[in-house]
Amino acid sequence: MVVGEMAHEHDFxxxxxxxxxxSAAIRAAQLGRTVTLIERDRLGGICLNKGCIPSKHLTRAASAWTDLQKYEEFGFEQEALRVNHEKRLMQKENVINRLVDGIKALCKANKIEIIYGNAFFLSENRIGVEQTNSYEIYQFKNAVIATGGSPISHPAIKIDNIRILDSWHIANLSEIPDHLVIYGDDALSLEMAISYRIFGSYVTVMLPEKDDFSFDSSxxxxxxRLLKKNKIQLVKSAEILSVSHNSSTGIAVKYVVNGEERLLDATHLFFSAKMKPNTDDLGIDRIGINTDENGFVIIDQQCRTILSHIAAIGDITHGPSLAVKAIKQSKVAAESLCGEMSEFDLTFLPRVVHTVPPIASVGLTEEAAIEHGHKVLTGQFSLTANGYASLMGKREGFVKIVADAETELILGIHMMGEGAIExxxxxxxxxxLCARIEDMTFPLYPHPSINESLLEAAEHLNGKAIHVAPAKLREIMNHR
Structure with a gap:
């Protein structure tokens, strides 16, 4: 079949x-559209099959293993335990398959047609879909592009996914590395560092050409401190020059710090790369869809491209490569294309890290708030003073709130510790909801719970936290 022959008529x-x-397909179906979903591989995409779920399965296993070490504190007596990583990987696959089946069931329940194949635009209202033994043309009224992204390669790092791994394979190792080098500073880098260290790896984290992480200073x-406590070596401002295989340990990493070349022997290396948009074979240039200098599709606040009947979402658009962004965009895109008023805003995008203990953050850091011209108040509460954290044996961490001293508007919240992600x-x-300090301190917080740490941090802003020593409260008030 060639362009110009009969096309199958499709709606959305x-x-x-x-x-x-x-998510876009389901939302459009909920709004009365007849929807066709085209996927070239497996439903669930990278997040479910190679990214979020596999990596969080590993971090959850590391968290569970840590908890098991503390069970004797509660009077439980047990024989020595060991980890069967092959069995863990089998369970991970079972979880993935179950979730994929769940998506299929949801699509069927919403009467969404699923077509497997490679799709590309032929014109502003036609796409071609190549399948194993066929090629079909589909004419549409509206379309959403959600083709995701792929890791950007590094000229000095040749990924083989045996000893030199990318973000799609780092969580799938059946054997724990003796010495894992991690080249990255993002959430996944921290998650893999802590998780593999818990399971016995010696871990070295190299920060790529920077000397700190990108969270709030606290x-x-x-x-x-957490990395040091876990005996994880941190190398700041590192630039990897080459990674070669050797017969002694497995790999040799040549890198430079402050102009000095160094060599590090290890068994494995994980490079946590940024993502590039999967748009090369889509034919979007053929129909005039605009992209920026990095190839990301340019969209408006309704997630529409320059062609108002076509939207784009997720990793092919500018911004962090996070599923939470794609899911929110999916609903905005579907709603906008269906004629509803909807808007996408990244201002309060939560950032979470599934380490042990977990990390979570939203809004401005203290430093960014000052740079934005705010007179800043900060309130901080340590989980060591939280009763529920103590009884769980998870006293590590804190909650910090950043507020504007003049308006008392909450500007940012940053936390580490049990329950932070929730x-x-x-x-x-x-x-x-543009909350101020009194909006945080007025509600009732369940007791005993980690939630009370958020209340205490808010009360600390005004020097009224109950479980903070008076001297620290006076220090807070003196800085107002």
Missing amino acids: IVIGGGPGGY LNREIK LITSGTLAME
Whole structure:
């Protein structure tokens, strides 16, 4: 079949079946559209099959293993335990398959047609889809592009996914590395560093050409303390020059720090790369869809491209490569294309790290708030003074709130510790509602719970925290 022959008439087409793609398909179906979802590989996309779920399965296993070490504190007596990583990987695959089946069931329930193949634009309202033994043309009224991204290669690092691994394979190792070098400073780098260290790896973290992490300064200090406590070596401002295989340990990493070349022998290296958009074979240039200098599709606040009947979401658009961004964009895109008023805003995008203990952050850091011209107040509460954290044996961490001293508007919330990833939603909601200090201190917080740490941090802003020593409270008030 060639262009110009009969095309199949379709209403609403989504290209890509990841979290953003299938969410857009379902939302459009909920709004009465007849939807076709085109996926070239497996439903669930990179997040479910290679990214979020595999990596978080490993971090959850590391967290569970840490908890098991503390069970004797509660009077449990047990024989020595060991980890069967092959069995763990089998369970991970079972989870993935179950979730993929769940997406298929949701699509079927919403009467969404699923087509497997490679899609590309032929014109502003036509796409071609190549399958193993066929080629079809589809004409559409609206389309959402959700084809995701791929890791950017590094000229000095040749990925083989045996000893030199990318973000799609680092969580799938059946044997724990003796010495893992991690080249990166993002959430996944920290998650893999802590998780593999818990399971016995010697870990070296190299920060690529920078001397600190990109969180609030209080979190940065606590992260470095956590790495030191776990005997994880941190190399700042490193630039890898080459990675070669050797017969002694497995690999040799040549890198430079402050102009000095160094060599490090290790068994494995993980390079946590940034993502590039998967748009090369889509044919979007053929129909005039605009991209920026890095190839990301340019969209408006309704996630529409320059062609108003076509939207783009997820990793092919500018911004962090996070499923939470893609999922929110998916609903905005579908709603906008269906004629509803909807808008996408990244201002209060929560950032979470599934380490042990977990990390979560939303809004401005203390440093960014000052740079933006705010007179800043900070309130901080340590989990060591939280009763529920103590009884769980998880006293490590803190909650920090950044506020404007003049308006008392909450500007940012940063935390590390048990429950941080769930608790950050309270902070995100508060900031979306333009909460002030009194809005954080007025509600009732369940007791005993980690939630009370958020209350104490808010009360600390005004020097009224109950479980903070008076001297520290006076120090806070003296800085107002």
